[in-house]
Amino acid sequence: MxxxxxxxxxxxxxxxxxxxxxxxxxxxxxxxxxxxxxxxxxxxxxxxxxxxxxxxxxxxxxxxxxxxxxxxxxxxxxxxxxxxxxxxxxxxxxxxxxxxxxxxxxxxxxxxxxxxxxxxxxxxxxxxxxxxxxxxxxxxxxxxxDVKLKDVDNMVFHKYEEMLMNALTGSVMVNGLAHDQTSCDGVFAPAPTNKTYVLFIRMQGPEDVGVWEKLSTCLNLWDLDIRGDHRGVWRFWYNGNPVIVVGVPYAELSSFAVHSQGEAVIFGGERSKRATSMGRWPPGLHRDMSEDRVRRFRLSSDAVNKAEADQRADREGEDT
CATH class of the missing domain: 3.90.550.10 (Spore Coat Polysaccharide Biosynthesis Protein SpsA; Chain A)
Incomplete structure (x- = not known):
């Protein structure tokens, strides 16, 4: 085909x-x-x-x-x-x-x-x-x-590295986070500021992921395993602002990123046992129940009903 x-x-x-x-x-x-x-x-x-x-x-x-x-x-x-x-x-x-x-x-x-x-x-x-x-x-x-994507050709490796360097050069370092803090409340600006923020985390190598696990859980990112980084650099938005997380010294761009700030406050610590067991999105937090979300739940329900009906049909076929 x-x-x-x-x-x-x-x-x-x-x-x-x-x-x-x-x-x-x-x-x-x-x-x-x-x-x-x-x-x-x-x-x-x-x-x-x-x-x-x-x-x-x-x-x-x-x-x-x-x-x-x-x-x-x-x-x-x-x-x-x-x-x-x-x-x-x-x-x-x-x-x-x-x-x-x-x-x-x-x-x-x-x-x-x-x-x-x-x-x-x-x-x-x-x-x-x-x-x-x-x-x-x-x-x-x-x-x-019909969204027109931007910077498509800058996704080529060397151009993406250059684009990251430019973003890091103009970024604002997050420096108010204590090493033993378990909550991410107040870490980033609470509203859009038209600035890019950079957060440095301790990361000695690709297996040294304890700090990222802590950060991903308290920011309610995907925290089941380690994914989504570009050689030790993660990018996402938070409170309407672009955020770059850099693993120091593992990330290839970490020396450049630290130098561009003059100095670095590095986020450390580990995820607590309670946070590990709960995972992302703590229970009790209000969920948006918009019409679109309800529709998606119905899609899931339809999938379950179809699977159960197929299973019943298979069992009835075996009985006959």
Whole structure:
């Protein structure tokens, strides 16, 4: 099917797509041709929650495969990945396989600030109702048609590094955070200021993730594992302001970032046992029950009802 197409978009069945889903990929597909250090273009931002996004036209570059609607080169899929695809009788997930270093080979993915897919399924092998509510329910989802993406060609590796350096040069350092503070209240400006903020965290290497775990939980980002960074640099919005988190000294740009500020206050500490057990979005926090959110819950409910009906039909078929 479509033998002339040199790109493939993989889409799971429990995803709703944005009105500019096709346009998003149409504006970015050429990046896979001009930058061999790219692995994919994804429609999903793991850290893109309602309170941590700010620009539907913005893109990021990360060293992780988010999945949940993503584009890759046809040759990569058929020549590299498909021959190693897990057989259906194994208990090894395809997305886990594709994230392994032996397959990703250090290549990056492009993601949007605001996701172009929305995960609505809460019955499945790995995602149940609790996880769906805690990690997917309040995910931001673009509803604006025909968004013209900006800085698309700056997603090429060397240009993205230059763009990051420019953003860090003009940023304001967050310096009021105590090392033993467990809450993130008051860390960032409470309202838009038209400034970019940079926060330095202690990170000796890729496995030294205790501080990021603490920060991601108290800011209500994705905190189940470590993802979404560009070589030790995370980007998101908070209270209407762009934020850059830099792991020091692990991030390749950390020396430049610290030098651009003159000095650095480095956020340390670890996530408490209580915060670890609770995970993101503490219980009791008010949830937005807008018509759009109710509609998404109904999508999830419909998926559950269909799965249960299919199971009943299978059992009745076996009985007969």
């Amino acid at each position: 479509f033998p002339e197409a040199d790109k493939i978009v993989l889409l799971e069945e429990d995803l709703e797509v944005s009105p500019d889903f096709i346009s998003y990929f149409d504006q970015t597909y050429h990046l896979l041709d001009i930058d061999p250090s790219l692995y994919c273009v994804s429609a999903w931002n793991d850290h893109g929650y309602n309170h941590t996004v700010g620009d539907p036209a913005q893109l990021y570059r990360i060293g992780f495969l988010p999945g949940l609607g993503w584009m890759l080169k046809r040759s990569l899929f058929f020549e590299e990945l498909l021959p190693k695809w897990p057989p259906p009788w194994t208990d090894f997930d395809w997305d886990v396989m594709l994230r392994l270093s032996e397959h990703r080979k250090g290549r990056d993915c492009i993601i949007p600030d605001i996701s172009r897919t929305y995960h609505f399924g809460y019955i499945g092998k790995h995602v149940g109702a609790s996880m769906q509510f805690k990690y997917f329910y309040d995910h931001a989802f673009n509803t604006i048609p």
